[in-house]
Amino acid sequence: MKKAVGTRRQDSLSRDRIIDAAIRILDSDGETGLTFQALAKTLATGAGAIYWHVENKNDLLTAACDAVVARTLDAAEGGAMPGATIRALAVGLFDAMDEHPWIGSALARAGGKMPILRILERLGQQVRALGVPQDAEWTTVSAILSYILGVGGQNAANAQFAGQHGLDRSKFLEEVADEWSRLDPDEFPFARSIALYLPQHDDRADFVAGIDLILRGIGVPS
Amino acid sequence: MKKAVGTRRQDSLSRDRIIDAAIRILDSDGETGLTFQALAKTLATGAGAIYWHVENKNDLLTAACDAVVARTLDAAEGGAMPGATIRALAVGLFDAMDEHPWIGSALARAGGKMPILRILERLGQQVRALGVPQDAEWTTVSAILSYILGVGGQNAANAQFAGQHGLDRSKFLEEVADEWSRLDPDEFPFARSIALYLPQHDDRADFVAGIDLILRGIGVPS
DNA sequence: GACATATATGGAACGTCATTCCAAATGTGG
């Protein structure tokens, strides 16, 4: 399993080319669109050839996710203050997960592997810079991380559902709101009352508010 | 494979029986163990018959998840104070997701449907009781919910990975810690330094600490 | 510059699943 040293045909396969193609397919056709057949077709090769560069589908998905996450984190401009940087990182990830909903579910399946580790590291550095006591560092970082992953996961689930039913975001929210507003008032008073607000809410603003909530819990002023 | 002719089977199929069987399979064999063939076998019927009571696999998974979540929420003893009740609900869910890791990923795929709605409602009632301003209710509830789902998702991913590689929890953590401690010190200082702590940390305590962090952000004293 | 070897490729073949189909069995109301 050595790396090839020489130069092959220019359009030869490579892990990076495969990952790029996978990202393009995931973006255009969603998670279900990514199959080794589709991939082979866009790469003008056979399904078997891909396995020379990629362990399996999970490996590919994680790698694709990692590529996007790495770009995203690099692009996130850190403010002067750690708190601002944490917000910037989080918002960057939110936007990425909004643009590529498949990232949400990929991250959810990634365990402690690269894409998550990358996020953890960046958050950790900022939390440390914030002066959080050492024995609370892990707790703090993993709370922020879990929150981000949770939001991303729900985002992905919603996008998937909406996509499968041919609804855009606002139609989808109306649908949900409608469903919720018809619930039993005794059993679901809260959901019913919140249903009205649902269609006009701003995911991104809510996300940031959640981050601020956690930061305030650590003692970082909003 | 016919049963005694003349009488319909006494243990005739029903949505509930199917869901029960699914839960048993999920608990014993994990997510990958749940197939319609396996289900049909334990229910002593054919795969096709199941579709009379259940829409598809996703429906089944969501229903199974909902059954467990409903039980869990009912069992959660609310304290006198809303804050304590929120903690109790969260911890109850954590324990459920710890015992049935498949719930984590099922919830992640459940969108705004029943199991999630159920959790949202219970949290919402408590947040409301807490006196959070109305325009912050949704934000607050969905922050807590996202956090819980995020933790559950990671839990599920870890359990799945560990299961697939025949590792128990502590072996798995040692593995991860070992991996992290070999990372490039310049690129991953935080992850490296935290790796030592990893094997001895207590998921449950960390989870509760995260909940407390958010609650403190709302202004609920720990 | 040809041979031996490691590296890559492409497509067929396999096994597993979810899902659909359909013929038969079983219940129900008239």
Add this chain to the structure above:
DNA sequence: CCACATTTGGAATGACGTTCCATATATGTC
């Protein structure tokens, strides 16, 4: 007891991930 709706079980279908294998293409050696 007879039409009719409901329910069942198993076979067929089609999609997919993965493995296999017969070729191709580079590299190093002499």
